[in-house]
Amino acid sequence: MNLTLKKSVALFGSMLMLSSAALSAAAPFAQAEGEMPNIELAVSREGDAIEGGEFRYALVGDPFSGILNPMYWSGKPDGTLVDFFSESLYGYDENFLIDDSGFAKVEFHDDEKAVTITIPQDVKWPDGEPVTIDDVIAPYEIVGHPEYTGIRYGKGYVDVKGMEAYKKGDADTIEGLERVDDYTLKVHYENYNNSIRQAGGAIASVIQPAHIVKDIDIETFEDSDFVRKNPMGLGPFKVESITPGEAITFVPNENYWRGDVTVDKLIVEVVNPTAVVQELKAGNYDVATLPADQYETFKDATNFDVVGNVDNAYNYVGFKLGTADEETGEAKPDESKVTWNKALRQAMAHAIDFDAVGEKFYQGLRFRAESPIIPLFGDLHKAQDGNVYDEELANKILDDAGFKDVDGDGFREDPNGEAFTLQFAAMAGSEVAEPETQYYMEQWKNIGINVELVDGRLLEFNAFYDRLEEDDPAFDVYLAAWGTGGDPNPHTFYGRDGSMNYTRWATEENDKLLEAIGSSDAFDEDFRVKAYGDWQDYMNEEMPIIPTLYRYTLTGVNKRVSNWDTQIGSNLNWTEIKLLDDAPAKE
Numbered sequence: 001m002n003l004t005l006k007k008s009v010a011l012f013g014s015m016l017m018l019s020s021a022a023l024s025a026a027a028p029f030a031q032a033e034g035e036m037p038n039i040e041l042a043v044s045r046e047g048d049a050i051e052g053g054e055f056r057y058a059l060v061g062d063p064f065s066g067i068l069n070p071m072y073w074s075g076k077p078d079g080t081l082v083d084f085f086s087e088s089l090y091g092y093d094e095n096f097l098i099d100d101s102g103f104a105k106v107e108f109h110d111d112e113k114a115v116t117i118t119i120p121q122d123v124k125w126p127d128g129e130p131v132t133i134d135d136v137i138a139p140y141e142i143v144g145h146p147e148y149t150g151i152r153y154g155k156g157y158v159d160v161k162g163m164e165a166y167k168k169g170d171a172d173t174i175e176g177l178e179r180v181d182d183y184t185l186k187v188h189y190e191n192y193n194n195s196i197r198q199a200g201g202a203i204a205s206v207i208q209p210a211h212i213v214k215d216i217d218i219e220t221f222e223d224s225d226f227v228r229k230n231p232m233g234l235g236p237f238k239v240e241s242i243t244p245g246e247a248i249t250f251v252p253n254e255n256y257w258r259g260d261v262t263v264d265k266l267i268v269e270v271v272n273p274t275a276v277v278q279e280l281k282a283g284n285y286d287v288a289t290l291p292a293d294q295y296e297t298f299k300d301a302t303n304f305d306v307v308g309n310v311d312n313a314y315n316y317v318g319f320k321l322g323t324a325d326e327e328t329g330e331a332k333p334d335e336s337k338v339t340w341n342k343a344l345r346q347a348m349a350h351a352i353d354f355d356a357v358g359e360k361f362y363q364g365l366r367f368r369a370e371s372p373i374i375p376l377f378g379d380l381h382k383a384q385d386g387n388v389y390d391e392e393l394a395n396k397i398l399d400d401a402g403f404k405d406v407d408g409d410g411f412r413e414d415p416n417g418e419a420f421t422l423q424f425a426a427m428a429g430s431e432v433a434e435p436e437t438q439y440y441m442e443q444w445k446n447i448g449i450n451v452e453l454v455d456g457r458l459l460e461f462n463a464f465y466d467r468l469e470e471d472d473p474a475f476d477v478y479l480a481a482w483g484t485g486g487d488p489n490p491h492t493f494y495g496r497d498g499s500m501n502y503t504r505w506a507t508e509e510n511d512k513l514l515e516a517i518g519s520s521d522a523f524d525e526d527f528r529v530k531a532y533g534d535w536q537d538y539m540n541e542e543m544p545i546i547p548t549l550y551r552y553t554l555t556g557v558n559k560r561v562s563n564w565d566t567q568i569g570s571n572l573n574w575t576e577i578k579l580l581d582d583a584p585a586k587e
Contacts, residue, residue, distance in 0.1 A: 039308045042565040043557055049578035052264035056584070058271040058279060058288035061429055062461035063245035068231040070206045071143055072150040072222050075465060076483065081268065084250055086233025089117070089136065089207050092199035094569040096486035101571050103234060103257060104136070106203065113192035115203060117185045124255040125209050126238045132182045138213050139206040140174055147218045151499045154492045156204035159191040194522040199486030207234060236261045236574035246270050259575040273430045280304050280556045283586035287561065290554040292365035293432040298556065303585040308554040309566040312376050314369045315481045317546040319345055322504035323471040330497045331504040338420045339476055343401030345543040346386065350397070351443045353389035354548055361432040365554065369547035371536045377488040380532040384540035387547060394447045405448055412448040421450045425468070425478040428458035437479065451477070468502050488532065489517055494544070505544035513538055559585040
């Protein structure tokens with residue numbers, strides 16, 4: 001991913017992420033039990049840069065859907081593209097804490113439950129219009145609008161004073177937005193908690209050109225030309241052309257607030273994961289993320305270097321436990337579903353050897369996820385054992401809960417003696433997608449759970465998530481992944497009204513535990529650590545999702561690229577990334 005992306009896509013989910021002489025780098029990331037490859041966090045090369053040049057970036061994976069706006073995108077491919085032309089409002093450090101490295105400066109007023117956002121003067125949008133504080137206000141009014149169709153109405157918006165009345169249509173303005181002057185906004189909050197200091201937490205991070213978006217109908221905003229054909233932001237590039245689903249050509253934003261971009265053009269093309277290693281070796285791209293399952297094929301590459309870091313993400317098995325209310329969007333659990341029985345979920349968690357999955361399919365570059373709170377969040381992470389491989393325990397849990405093979409066909413009936421089959425949805429894409437999915441199904445079969453693939457095949461990325469969000473009744477269990485962003489608060493993914501609670505799980509106890517995490521009491525670090533620990537204990541018992549794997553994200557960087565950095569909080573940007581040769585190096 002690009003470097004500006006490290007300062008913004010992490011706010012919404014999914015973290016990612018330079019001929020000549022000596023190679024230098026930061027210290028390598030930690031190795032898991034001594035078995036991890038020794039991968040550097042960054043590369044930097046000396047040499048004379050060419051003037052301009054064409055930078056080629058491989059967007060590895062499925063075609064992008066083309067929702068090119070930070071208020072609306074939901075799939076990682078779209079998010080990657082958005083961050084080439086649209087940066088986050090503020091910057092953050094290695095601990096995901098908001099700092100002064102970004103466009104805006106943020107001042108906290110804990111006693112007032114407010115923050116002051118100040119933007120620089122004399123900055124222009126790519127079309128030459130001046131940037132003002134109205135551009136910071138605009139996203140609040142769009143995301144908070146009653147007819148807003150995206151998924152961003154969550155952290156950063158719902159806690160603003162007066163937002164609920166605005167969302168319901170009972171107010172024409174948002175009470176908590178105090179416009180101080182053309183470059184200053186003071187935001188007042190109803191709920192002011194520890195997430196306020198986290199990147200991607202309680203302060204909205206989006207800025208939009210008010211002079212354009214004010215004239216777009218909210219009901220059709222997502223499908224407007226501004227989103228699909230002519231997107232614009234404050235990032236280093238602007239869009240020149242789009243080949244839907246396949247490629248985008250960018251040119252430098254002459255008004256980029258950080259300075260002049262060094263390359264003449266950036267071409268981003270979708271590349272199949274099975275082909276990307278050969279494409280990099282052939283010198284067809286300068287940068288690409290690399291599939292961990294193919295590590296053996298590129299670890300000794302001579303024309304590109306591999307950099308990487310622990311991703312702020314995790315894979316998981318999700319259980320469909322209900323639907324979303326059409327009016328409120330809140331989760332409506334369906335306790336009649338067989339998946340509602342937590343014994344079934346617990347047993348399925350213990351049936352999979354996640355350590356073996358990481359070793360066998362991902363060369364050790366993925367490893368068992370111990371919790372939905374990732375280790376990057378330090379003391380807030382509490383290791384759990386609910387998904388430790390133990391087939392004997394899995395069988396015992398099912399036996400004790402009354403799941404018996406009544407008719408002798410090798411599959412268990414539910415506690416009422418009724419046969420059931422779980423429909424399992426998983427995505428195509430990588431070389432190991434099929435064998436990994438089959439392994440899960442075989443392991444569940446071994447404990448007597450009958451599982452079949454939805455539609456008898458793996459699903460394309462966009463189709464999978466469309467059906468997941470729409471609560472397709474064909475989905476009982478699914479295999480997916482979350483990018484956690486820079487704020488550990490899990491409400492968006494697991495709250496009753498969380499915009500990404502795709503399992504549709506909700507209980508009164510979960511409400512209570514999440515409320516503690518999001519309370520003002522959580523400013524006390526001991527309280528905060530305990531609140532997160534209590535929630536993780538509860539998730540480990542209830543298992544509405546099975547955390548499966550943490551991962552390292554690897555990036556191939558051609559030897560003609562001057563520098564690239566995957567460190568959290570890195571401030572490396574496109575004014576500093578140069579090309580050292582006219583063409584990419586070839587193996």
